[in-house]
Amino acid sequence: MKAFTRIFALAFALFLIPACVPLDSIYTSQTAPQVTRVPDEKKELPSQFIALSEREMTWDEAKAFCRQQGGRLPLIGGRNSLAGGMLPSGTPIDGFGSWGAPWPSGLPSATYWAGTERTGDPDVSFVVADWHGKVGNNYAHQFRGSKVVCVRQ
Numbered sequence: 839m840k841a842f843t844r845i846f847a848l849a850f851a852l853f854l855i856p857a858c859v860p861l862d863s864i865y866t867s868q869t870a871p872q873v874t875r876v877p878d879e880k881k882e883l884p885s886q887f888i889a890l891s892e893r894e895m896t897w898d899e900a901k902a903f904c905r906q907q908g909g910r911l912p913l914i915g916g917r918n919s920l921a922g923g924m925l926p927s928g929t930p931i932d933g934f935g936s937w938g939a940p941w942p943s944g945l946p947s948a949t950y951w952a953g954t955e956r957t958g959d960p961d962v963s964f965v966v967a968d969w970h971g972k973v974g975n976n977y978a979h980q981f982r983g984s985k986v987v988c989v990r991q
Contacts, residue, residue, distance in 0.1 A: 884944045886933040887987050894983030897963050900951040909988035911953030914964050914975065921957040925975050933989040934966055934973045941968045948985040949976070 883890055889907035891900070904910050912932035914920060927938040931952070934942060941947065947968040952975070956962040961980045966973060978984060 882944065883987075884933075884942045886942070886989060887945065888990055889986075889988040890946075891986040893985075895951075895986055896983060897951055897980035900984070900986040901953065903986055904988035907988050909990050911951050912966060912987070912989050914952050914954040914966075917954055919955045919957045920964065931966055931973060931975070933987065937973055937975060939973045941971050941973055945987065946985075949978075950987045951984045 888909045889904065891903055895903060901911055912934060914925065914931050915929050916932075925937045927936075929937040931937060949965050949967040952964040952966050954964045956964060956977050959977075962977050963980050964975055964977045965984050966975055968974070
């Protein structure tokens with residue numbers, strides 16, 4: 839009976855307690871104060887970008903952040919929405935050049951929100967990422983956190 843009690847207690851601790859954690863507490867953005875870096879004498883952003891957030895934000899927070907900075911999120915292919923996932927090599931991405939191009943010098947390696955939503959997939963948007971020194975893309979649910987870089991309107 840003691841062995842059964844121990845196994846039950848272990849199963850409860852491993853499986854049932856984590857299931858009680860609300861999902862929104864896992865997928866919400868960080869609550870740390872917003873840190874904005876704009877070009878300065880110490881470390882200048884590449885000229886095609888006007889602001890960078892060093893904390894992750896949801897897609898809606900990222901759009902609002904860029905508007906506050908006088909800019910917007912980078913668009914992929916100049917479009918607000920696109921179908922599919924991976925882009926053909928050479929697809930233009932605002933501020934980043936194009937898919938497959940070298941990663942912009944001076945921009946920290948990270949995954950950044952794009953202003954382009956995925957057609958037919960509510961609450962999913964594209965992200966731009968550094969893939970082994972090259973510009974790549976993927977997509978993520980808008981409530982997840984990603985870094986933010988803004989381009990001029």
